[in-house]
Amino acid sequence: MLAFLPQLVVSGIATGMLYALMALSMTVGYRATTVVNFGHGDMLMIGAYASYVLVVGIGLPFGPAFVLAAALLFFLGVAAQRLLMQPIIAGPHLSLAMMALAVGYALRGLARIEWGNTVLKLPRAYPAGAFMLGPVVVTTDDIVISGAVLALLATMFLVFNVTAIGKVIQAVFQTQRGAALVGINVRAFYATMWGAGAALGAVGGVLMALIVPLTPDIGVATLVRGFAAMTLGGFGSLHGAVIGGLLLGIMEKVLGFYVSTVFIDITAYLVTILVLLIRPKGLFGQHATLRI
Amino acid sequence: MSGRRLFWLIPLLLLPVPLLLDQYQQYVANLILVYVPVGVGFNVVVGNLGLLAFSNVAFFGIGAYTAGILMLKLGLPWWLTVLPAGAMGGIAGAAASVPALRGVRLFYLAIMTLAFGELMRWVYIRWEPVTGGSFGMAVPEPSVLGWALNVESRKFYAFLVLVVLVIVLTERLLRSRFGRAFVAIKGNEEAAAAMGIPTDRYILLGFAWGGFVVGIAGSMYAALVGHLSPASFDLTELILQFAIIMVGGLGSLVGSVLGAALLTAAPEFFRDLPGFEELLFAVLIITVILFLPRGLASLLARAHPVFDDRYFRE
Numbered sequence: 040m041l042a043f044l045p046q047l048v049v050s051g052i053a054t055g056m057l058y059a060l061m062a063l064s065m066t067v068g069y070r071a072t073t074v075v076n077f078g079h080g081d082m083l084m085i086g087a088y089a090s091y092v093l094v095v096g097i098g099l100p101f102g103p104a105f106v107l108a109a110a111l112l113f114f115l116g117v118a119a120q121r122l123l124m125q126p127i128i129a130g131p132h133l134s135l136a137m138m139a140l141a142v143g144y145a146l147r148g149l150a151r152i153e154w155g156n157t158v159l160k161l162p163r164a165y166p167a168g169a170f171m172l173g174p175v176v177v178t179t180d181d182i183v184i185s186g187a188v189l190a191l192l193a194t195m196f197l198v199f200n201v202t203a204i205g206k207v208i209q210a211v212f213q214t215q216r217g218a219a220l221v222g223i224n225v226r227a228f229y230a231t232m233w234g235a236g237a238a239l240g241a242v243g244g245v246l247m248a249l250i251v252p253l254t255p256d257i258g259v260a261t262l263v264r265g266f267a268a269m270t271l272g273g274f275g276s277l278h279g280a281v282i283g284g285l286l287l288g289i290m291e292k293v294l295g296f297y298v299s300t301v302f303i304d305i306t307a308y309l310v311t312i313l314v315l316l317i318r319p320k321g322l323f324g325q326h327a328t329l330r331i
Numbered sequence: 332m333s334g335r336r337l338f339w340l341i342p343l344l345l346l347p348v349p350l351l352l353d354q355y356q357q358y359v360a361n362l363i364l365v366y367v368p369v370g371v372g373f374n375v376v377v378g379n380l381g382l383l384a385f386s387n388v389a390f391f392g393i394g395a396y397t398a399g400i401l402m403l404k405l406g407l408p409w410w411l412t413v414l415p416a417g418a419m420g421g422i423a424g425a426a427a428s429v430p431a432l433r434g435v436r437l438f439y440l441a442i443m444t445l446a447f448g449e450l451m452r453w454v455y456i457r458w459e460p461v462t463g464g465s466f467g468m469a470v471p472e473p474s475v476l477g478w479a480l481n482v483e484s485r486k487f488y489a490f491l492v493l494v495v496l497v498i499v500l501t502e503r504l505l506r507s508r509f510g511r512a513f514v515a516i517k518g519n520e521e522a523a524a525a526m527g528i529p530t531d532r533y534i535l536l537g538f539a540w541g542g543f544v545v546g547i548a549g550s551m552y553a554a555l556v557g558h559l560s561p562a563s564f565d566l567t568e569l570i571l572q573f574a575i576i577m578v579g580g581l582g583s584l585v586g587s588v589l590g591a592a593l594l595t596a597a598p599e600f601f602r603d604l605p606g607f608e609e610l611l612f613a614v615l616i617i618t619v620i621l622f623l624p625r626g627l628a629s630l631l632a633r634a635h636p637v638f639d640d641r642y643f644r645e
Contacts, residue, residue: 075438127620132437133383134620137577141620144570145613151606255606259566263449266442274439305453308446315435315443 055288420546
């Protein structure tokens, strides 16, 4: 039985990479605006459909379609933030959360009207296959997904830590009023980061569409996983989101194999509930509860 | 305040309604009655307590399955299952308040209660011997004291009694010191605690009452549709319930009723058009948040102060 463990961990890491990307893209939007985007899963879904339309409908090669889909989602994210979130940004948190949720629902409704509940499949731009790495089977999907996410992570850490934009981002992450005082346009920053989160989500959507059939509902299931990964890693922590995502991916596979297949579906919920009850700040987060 | 007494005319005026409707219209009217307590209970937690909790669908499902299981497995008549369904909903509500009592707030609470709701859906799917799994369970014909609710109009009267009870009791609660404590907690929890209000106790009570009311709505749902399946308690259901209180008006009983009346009927027009329902709810919620933050109830309140049932200003 234990002989399967390396295999489970390896396939867990591949799905965990997707969860990590999801959690990371949500963290970017959250850190910028302190609002959790409950509609983020549907941004991911729209990103996946956009690339499907570009590849299958228009016939673009995979690479340009990928970039174009991410760019489209960037503008969708910016527009959603500017037109719908910004007018109520000073209002109660409940309205902001509901607005984000409603935007997600609108997107899902539109996708369902256009593509119904038919299951689409994004064609791979590379040959599907698998090879043995020692005792472990690795698929080309695993390699592509992990490689793409790792490349993206490396780019993000470079942008955050080395470039001038990264300095701006870190400044606003630390204190928004302070950043505004030294002349940073915080409003534009909100919209840009919201858009960046959506674009990252779109990349996640395209990668996910490689291994999961495309339906209007793929976003919701992933959103729950993204939340679980963020909670586990600690809300607002960038590296926490990545580690949380990987751990969640591995846990799903290991528990699903050794305990019961039902754990593939419910691990994310259990993780969310248990972490928030036992250690609300997660692994690397700030304090998250109100003490009275 | 005395103008409020006129509200008692509303259920009286509704009495002859079944004479005017055909079976299908009557079914939709009954569905509206089911969703009034759903909105009332949800609104207590979200609108009056001001907590971002998404566990309402779980209470609804728990109430519906409690009623269904008691009728199918123990052979109880429907009317005897209403209180147990409410009690189970209330217990679930108390359980869902535990994270809030431990200080989990805002979207943390939202995510956690969302996870709770989805987890319950997996319980319905996986606990097959009792719930019938993903195929669902057939609920036996409901009855009240031996009077079979075998036509829609009879269900209407049974539901109307429950809805009036729920609204009257909730109105009493919100106007008592409990309701005033809710207002204080919604306004500023730390200040409320500093003034000596035992906030924990009131939050627990608010959740339990919300769960109780929604659990009763669940038993009505079981009686109305006659078939329970896990798919009825998914995230689409959550957006319907959220739309009811947002569009109707947060923290307003009048709003819960308006929202239920408007939004329960609307999807019936889109039965065969997948996607339109989601889009409609989303657009309505967005419009209300942007242009009418206190919902449709605030329009009525502006027309006549008798409809203004919010006991606080913002």
